Amino acid sequence: MEYNKDKKEITSERKLSELDKFAIDFLRIIQKHVDYVIISGYVSILLGRSRSSEDIDIFIKRLSKEKLEKLYSELIQNNFWCLNSGNINELYSYLEDSLAIRFAYNGEGIPNFEVKFPKDSIDEEVFEDKINVQIGKFNFFISSLEKQIAFKRYYLGSDKDLEDAKHIEELFKKDLDIKIIEETKKLIEERDEH
């Protein structure tokens, strides 16, 4: 696995798991309609962490209800279903209320994608410094390594999250910008205070 910090690109020749294949099936459709960034646990799994997950969290950029409807239709046509509702007005209102909507293969519950809009400027910034993880012919977009570490360590904070943060830190320590981790920590603390 190679990380080119300047190009914001990680290349890996890893074999794909069932979870990766599910992710690719879903993201192939998503990326035709809207920008996305993978956040949280699947980022560390994609980068080799020795654990699994039943869901994959992503932010999508805010989009109109009409665009969401097109995206939703294509997902349905390609053997996905939404676990929260089949009504586009309801789904859009969930997203607008900063709630996540989940998608899985039709009739299944696991694994699933948890899709949400960024709720504030800190969330929105993940699109600015996202990293391209190239595995085979597919490009996954993940949030920056520094932000992953900061969110896992200073916002989420469970044992699992602390281990995810350490995994990323150990793997890429030569390339990490500690200043960004500290700045993100400060922003998280300020957000928590409000």
Next chain:
Amino acid sequence: MNTKKEFMEPGKDNKEDRMNFVEFWAKYIQTHSDEEWSRQQNRLINSQLQISRELQRNRIN
């Protein structure tokens, strides 16, 4: 592929032991081919998904 064995220090408690393992595994990834570590990781991911799906099916039935 690097076949030299690196050893891991046991932790004083479960939390420290898990952290030591995270460190050990990160080093393993750095010193072994993507194919080798992902083969092991996929065994874990695929089996967990399979078990979760079976549990879900059993709950429905």
